[in-house]
Amino acid sequence: MLIAVTINEGPYQHQASDSAYLFCKAALEKGHEIRRVFFYNDGVNNASSLTEPPLDDRNIVARWSKLAADHKLDLVVCVAAALRRGIRDENLAAGFRISGLGQLVEAGIEADRLVTFGD
């Protein structure tokens, strides 16, 4: 099944990104395809390469980058939401790309299910 995911909250402040990550991992393990993960609202902060958590904490950003590399995931950050919050190409973590909101709508159209994680 083709699944798309939206994340509307930033890392660490809220569990949304953690839940979404574990959901995606489980979906991939079950043989589903993740069509796209779209980052919106404060969710765009999941894409900051400047993130540096303490060593004993999980690295949420790096975890997404790795999942994207391992499974060729399309991690899309909303451009308008990103610019508002200081996320741009210069500080974009590996595996993410910045694009328009249309990418969210397109994912909703193409995927069989769209699952949102947020506050």
Place this chain on the structure above:
Amino acid sequence: MLHIVNKSPLQRTTLESCLRVAVPGGAILLIEDAVYAATRGNAAEAQLRDALSRFKVYALAPDLEARGMHERVMEGVATVDYGGFVDLVAEHKNCQSWL
């Protein structure tokens, strides 16, 4: 339809709104802080207990365990892991996250 709720019923009215609007026969999955809704002895227990006759109710086990509440799940609520979460999404024709 699968309704996904992630707020504690003791602090936010999200679960109440979901239960008010959702069409009976649907499924409700409690994740994150919403898992407190599925525990025995919480002040909002009656609300969910009442809903069990109209909905299939699930709670995410890893979230219950993380909060030390996995031993207190009320009868009638099924627990699932993330794989079960994925299955619920796949089994229902649409889903909504009540943010």
Place this chain on the structure above:
Amino acid sequence: MSEGTIKKFMFVNRTAPYGTVYALESLEVVLITAAFDQDVSLVFMDDGVFQLKKGQQTKGIENKNFSPTYRALDGYDVEKLYVEGEALAARGLTEEDRYDVEKLYVEGEALAARGLTEEDLLVDVTVMSRAELGKLMDEMDVVLTF
């Protein structure tokens, strides 16, 4: 790839404006979704009904008043605004009304609980009961809550 596919998108607005960014950024997705020629419905329930309150003046908080955008939705072919209105449910809506009237839906009970009536809203909406809203939701392909 997705050309020609029309899905039913519903945006469920449950938060008040200005206190958080959700109302504004939800509206931005609504406009883009309409630009993709999708079937768009908006539901206002809980504190989301405050988004439609007339007379918003945001100068004092130095933030943009985006409420006029709701009036412009017509121009984007977004005509389904629903309001949940158990208390105002005696309006006798039928299945057919639902798609003929504007697709902005408001939960009637949510309005009443906040001391508002339809007169207080800046656009025409369809006031719906909880049961009607739930049924409509079930018919959707994609539901996004903000």
